Amino acid sequence: MPTIYGNTTGLSPHAQKTLERIYRRKVPLEHIATPELIKTLAEASHETGRQVGALVHRSGEVDYVVVGDATKLMLPDIGRLRAAEGRFRALRLVHTHLWNEPLTRDDLVDLVRLRLDLVAAIQLSPEGEPRTIHYAYNTPVYEEPGTAAAVTELGGRGARDRGKEALPYRQVGPVIIGREGVNFGDLIRSLEDEFATRSRLHAVNAKDGRAILVHVAEKGKPGALMQAEESMRELAELAGTAGVLVTDSVLQLRDKIDPRLVLGKGKLDDVVLRAAELDVETLVFDRNLTASQASAIAKHTDLKVIDRTQLILDIFAQRAESSDGKLQVELAQLKYTLPRLGQKDDSLSRLTGGIGGRGPGETKLEIGRRRAKERVTFLEAQLKKLSRQREQRRRQRKRHEVPIVAIVGYTNAGKSTLLNTLTGSDVLAENKLFATLDTRSRRLRFPEEREVVITDTVGFIRELPKELFAAFRATFEETADADLLLHVIDASDPARDQHVETTESVLTELGLIEIPRIVVFNKVDLIGAEGRRLLRMGHKDAVLVSATSRETTHGLLAKIAERLKGRWAEAAMVPSYEVEEAGEGENENGGAVAEGNGEGDGEMTTLAEMTGERRRRKVLGGAIAKN
The missing domain is CATH 3.40.50.11060 (GTPase HflX, N-terminal domain)
Incomplete structure (x- = not known):
């Protein structure tokens, strides 16, 4: 027996047969609907007092008969879209309206949302006779409005601003039935060609x-x-x-x-x-x-x-380069996806399940969940192994008594650019969020044989997804052993105060808030002289730099050297630091400047030009430290 979809409660046997008879109607491709189909729909609608519709395939067959209520029709699940670019659903909806109303908003939304070939509404008289027909079909919009300004109420100011723009559909009617004057097959073929052309144009951009x-x-x-x-x-x-x-x-x-x-x-x-x-x-x-x-x-x-988490996960998946980073991203993706695979049915076992082993066994969903959990366990084991390797490297650094400086801050604040400028390295630095996902460490040598390891870290962001936070927590093990943090802030960002709050919150959660810090305002070349003056007034201990300009980092290097003086003295690496003996690498505050030259292994060599006398002092100082 043919299936009738929708609101079938309370239908009489005669009405049921009338509805089933709709399935027998055939509609040639050149017609929107035949007089026979329209008449049968009108009879069924008048008898039931409800809207009745038919989803007609281009082959001419009626695929679905749907019953609604007096004012609307709820369409069933009609499957997935056709795969080819610009193609419609290959179904057109022909249905009745009892109160002589034109196409409703629900009709137009269904047309657009489901990519139907066409939606037609037949207006009935009080006696149930079909009078006129309204129809609408999708049309391509070629104009490119661009990114619109955000509006507080869609349908409010935004709707008025867009009121004169082209709509994604065209309405026709009312038209006397039988005088539609359109070849449906030719219309759909031309529309699909236009939509395919538009899709190809948009795909390029x-x-x-x-x-x-x-x-x-x-x-x-x-x-x-x-x-x-x-x-x-x-x-x-x-x-x-x-x-x-x-x-x-x-x-x-x-x-x-x-x-x-x-x-x-x-x-x-x-x-x-x-x-x-x-x-x-x-x-x-x-x-x-x-x-x-x-x-x-x-x-x-x-x-x-x-959602926001998926978007960030996608960025991380694109940008992860090291095996460590890729494992962390995959683990975060799996932990995000697992709860969305549906609820586990405890009655299913790996083989047969159910009572007495007579159950259906695992479904594809259960298999997917089990394999995902197994993969999570494997990834967690791999990350623990990598964590142990990082711990070994940290112990080696401690044995050599090399101070560690970690660069932290909000994403896209310029941390990688600052690392490159300070050390002469070539870590990827882009004006994009999360350009850096993997921890990068470079050695920087100061005058008089003093050196530090500078570490670049993953940028923070507001409401960092908990899956990512957990997966990348191990990355910040490097930061936990730091002797000094450089908190880099984008001075040109209007939301910098919120970014500072976010960074401080994450540092607190990671247990890093007690590590000494130098606040570094980056991109100060973008805020003008007055902006820089206000920053200096409000943040007297901060350092202002433009990470793309080496000259602006001299004060920062001097401050790093000043903060690490005690650490170097503890390691007995050199005699006390004397700012008055600065040579050609002298900065504007009188402090010695260290400059780096990146080599393939990440080792930094001193670029400060030394005079012969200064070189002799450096060697002598190193000898004294060893003794």
């Missing part, structure tokens, strides 16, 4: 797809809008680092976050239409979604849904 960013915040929190805008700016940077082209952003303030869809159904429908307009296949949420929220949003929108 977006390496990893096009996305809309979504942020939802509660109104009651103080400073909610300002914090939300800053958070969206950071999310856009994260998306750009991941290779995603951001086409628009949605920022909404609500009284309360919707527990299921976050945004709420009406707002999410607006986002669906906007996504179709911009040819977007991904929604990136600026929050960590639960497994049920991600599933519900994906099902409602038919779009790929990514």
